[in-house]
Amino acid sequence: MLAGSVLVLLALMAVGVSLGSERLSLAEVWDGLTNPAHTSERVIVWDLRLPRVILAVLVGANLAVAGALLQGVTRNPLADPHLLGISAGSGVVGALLLVRGVDIGLEAKVALSILGGLAGGAFIYAMAWRGGVSPTRLTLAGVAVSFLLISITTAILASSRLFAQQSLNFVGGSLFARGWDDLSAVWPYTVVGLLLALGSAASLNIMALGEDAAAELGVRTGWVRAIVVVLAVVLSGAAVSVAGLMGFVGLIIPHVARALVGQDYRYVLVTSALLGAILLVGSDTLARNILGETELPAGVVTASVGAPFFLYLLRQVR
Amino acid sequence: MKKLLSLLLVGAVLILVAAACEDEEEEVGGTATAHPTGTAAAATAAPTSTPAAAGYPLTLKDMMGRSVTIAAQPQRVIATSPTTVESVYAIGGTLVARDATSDYPPEVADLPAVGRAYAPDFEGIVAQNPDLVIADSINQARFVQQFEVLGVPVLMAGAASVDDVETAMRLVGQALGLSSEAELAITKLEQDRDDLIAQVPQQQVKVLILIMDADRRIYAAKPDTYVGSLAQLLKAENPAAGLSGAAGPYPGYVLLSAEQAVTENPDVILTISPAPAPAPQLSEILKDVPGYSDLDAVKAGGVHELDVTLFLQAPGPRVIEAMRAMFSLLYGTAPVVPGG
Numbered sequence: 001m002l003a004g005s006v007l008v009l010l011a012l013m014a015v016g017v018s019l020g021s022e023r024l025s026l027a028e029v030w031d032g033l034t035n036p037a038h039t040s041e042r043v044i045v046w047d048l049r050l051p052r053v054i055l056a057v058l059v060g061a062n063l064a065v066a067g068a069l070l071q072g073v074t075r076n077p078l079a080d081p082h083l084l085g086i087s088a089g090s091g092v093v094g095a096l097l098l099v100r101g102v103d104i105g106l107e108a109k110v111a112l113s114i115l116g117g118l119a120g121g122a123f124i125y126a127m128a129w130r131g132g133v134s135p136t137r138l139t140l141a142g143v144a145v146s147f148l149l150i151s152i153t154t155a156i157l158a159s160s161r162l163f164a165q166q167s168l169n170f171v172g173g174s175l176f177a178r179g180w181d182d183l184s185a186v187w188p189y190t191v192v193g194l195l196l197a198l199g200s201a202a203s204l205n206i207m208a209l210g211e212d213a214a215a216e217l218g219v220r221t222g223w224v225r226a227i228v229v230v231l232a233v234v235l236s237g238a239a240v241s242v243a244g245l246m247g248f249v250g251l252i253i254p255h256v257a258r259a260l261v262g263q264d265y266r267y268v269l270v271t272s273a274l275l276g277a278i279l280l281v282g283s284d285t286l287a288r289n290i291l292g293e294t295e296l297p298a299g300v301v302t303a304s305v306g307a308p309f310f311l312y313l314l315r316q317v318r
Numbered sequence: 319m320k321k322l323l324s325l326l327l328v329g330a331v332l333i334l335v336a337a338a339c340e341d342e343e344e345e346v347g348g349t350a351t352a353h354p355t356g357t358a359a360a361a362t363a364a365p366t367s368t369p370a371a372a373g374y375p376l377t378l379k380d381m382m383g384r385s386v387t388i389a390a391q392p393q394r395v396i397a398t399s400p401t402t403v404e405s406v407y408a409i410g411g412t413l414v415a416r417d418a419t420s421d422y423p424p425e426v427a428d429l430p431a432v433g434r435a436y437a438p439d440f441e442g443i444v445a446q447n448p449d450l451v452i453a454d455s456i457n458q459a460r461f462v463q464q465f466e467v468l469g470v471p472v473l474m475a476g477a478a479s480v481d482d483v484e485t486a487m488r489l490v491g492q493a494l495g496l497s498s499e500a501e502l503a504i505t506k507l508e509q510d511r512d513d514l515i516a517q518v519p520q521q522q523v524k525v526l527i528l529i530m531d532a533d534r535r536i537y538a539a540k541p542d543t544y545v546g547s548l549a550q551l552l553k554a555e556n557p558a559a560g561l562s563g564a565a566g567p568y569p570g571y572v573l574l575s576a577e578q579a580v581t582e583n584p585d586v587i588l589t590i591s592p593a594p595a596p597a598p599q600l601s602e603i604l605k606d607v608p609g610y611s612d613l614d615a616v617k618a619g620g621v622h623e624l625d626v627t628l629f630l631q632a633p634g635p636r637v638i639e640a641m642r643a644m645f646s647l648l649y650g651t652a653p654v655v656p657g658g
Binding site: 020021022038040043044047048049101159166176177179180181294295 | 460
């Protein structure tokens with residue numbers, strides 16, 4: 001299964017690097033990838049397409065794993081970084097930076113986005129706290145805070161009245177005009193976040209047995225929940241900082257992953273990362289190519305490709 | 319399980335096929351508009367082909383304060399906004415590609431388009447093998463990072479005032495090795511401008527320049543907008559100067575309530591309508607907007623539509639044409655055009 005997913009991902013990445021507004025032959029694409037001489041093929045393939053494809057892998061993996069973590073920790077199948085307000089704090093920061101047009105450097109932008117997410121997460125925790133945090137209260141507080149923060153984001157974008165294209169790319173989720181610089185600012189958070197997420201898999205497996213059983217087995221459920229939420233914030237905050245509010249990936253991919261590999265979180269997380277990457281690389285490639293010279297926000301594609309697939313899955317799997 | 323895996327693969331293949339098909343369609347459409355041989359011919363026929371021009375390599379400070387080094391006289395130049403495209407042609411330069419929004423001078427219609435001004439097609443730019451890209455320092459400032467990836471010198475130039483128009487022309491002239499042509503064009507522009515200003519009659523005219531956004535909110539241009547700077551040069555009184563309403567999608571324009579408009583009661587209202595043709599123009603809508611319908615200017619036929627290209631989308635070397643049009647609308651008489 002994993003090998004199959006990896007193959008599909010690599011194939012899609014190859015397609016993503018091969019297609020764009022300029023039509024290049026496979027030989028030219030290969031030359032652009034392997035020959036460091038400064039040619040137009042090199043710039044198109046290596047500097048414009050490749051970093052975007054890799055960013056799509058990271059953003060897709062981040063959002064899918066964040067979704068899987070949140071679904072595990074809240075034991076709620078509808079948990080998703082956006083719905084639970086985990087990425088909404090990052091969204092507010094992103095909207096503010098976009099509107100103010102401040103240039104603080106990409107590293108600072110990613111860090112601020114994650115801090116915004118953490119502030120949002122802390123607020124949700126505080127609101128859900130009553131001598132501890134139950135999954136239900138966390139979900140409800142998250143949804144409420146999410147609505148609050150998303151309306152603030154919308155208000156910020158609306159009051160600035162940016163040109164529609166820019167707002168659309170942020171709200172819809174897009175990788176337009178992203179490159180190596182963005183990638184180098186985001187990958188450390190992604191790699192560390194994904195590794196730590198894998199490390200939490202065993203605890204998540206035990207927590208799936210229920211609060212009491214987990215406590216009896218020596219898992220400190222409160223701490224695990226807090227740490228996992230922080231991980232989800234870091235992963236989704238990094239994704240939001242480069243791709244805007246890319247929806248749907250975190251919601252559906254974990255379900256697809258569970259349908260494929262069962263309930264063991266070690267496999268669910270790895271599969272989610274791969275499938276999230278597959279969905280986003282495919283969606284971004286379509287978004288770049290479907291309208292010719294102008295492009296769609298990739299988030300529009302993730303939803304319109306993902307939703308029917310999800311519905312199909314819902315009817316097939318019981 | 320197996321079924322799901324194959325399902326997933328089928329999905330991936332579908333995406334792949336769909337993308338490949340789109341690509342081919344695009345290719346067919348692309349050959350219809352782009353003429354690679356034609357552009358190559360235009361490039362060699364360009365007046366920029368003076369042999370081994372002196373002064374290169376050359377380092378310029380562009381209008382975003384960046385240092386741009388140009389190794390040799392550029393032969394394949396791309397401009398990515400109406401302002402930059404028109405600046406190049408105004409000083410006798412030529413391009414190998416332009417943005418899809420640009421349509422002046424008419425010969426640029428034959429050039430391949432590399433994206434729209436608000437969403438440049440970076441791959442298309444690279445594929446044209448440019449040796450200089452001239453991008454817009456006002457509308458495309460946020461793309462600087464991506465332009466720099468292209469590995470080609472990128473000069474940022476733009477215009478928010480008549481002074482900017484001159485600065486942009488001078489900068490582009492230096493970059494293209496056409497400085498003397500640029501200075502000639504600038505001198506002509508300044509003469510025409512001064513000649514026009516000298517003709518401004520004594521009468522004091524109070525003007526509001528209005529624009530409407532997608533939500534039908536109305537904004538007034540302050541004097542630091544391009545169109546506002548032209549009205550100021552033509553000595554019109556612009557009450558929007560003292561207003562501090564909310565900012566809108568158009569930088570330098572402030573939200574204007576009907577009460578404020580009534581209080582100021584301008585002699586002339588000039589309108590700009592960014593929405594293309596089927597949408598009604600603001601000058602027509604205004605008489606149905608509560609409050610505005612009572613204004614003297616609206617009742618007495620003092621509302622005039624400005625050309626959206628000339629006054630909003632393509633600030634640049636056609637500034638004199640724009641000022642003459644505005645002169646006529648402000649003072650009710652066309653200015654005398656020297657030699658015309």
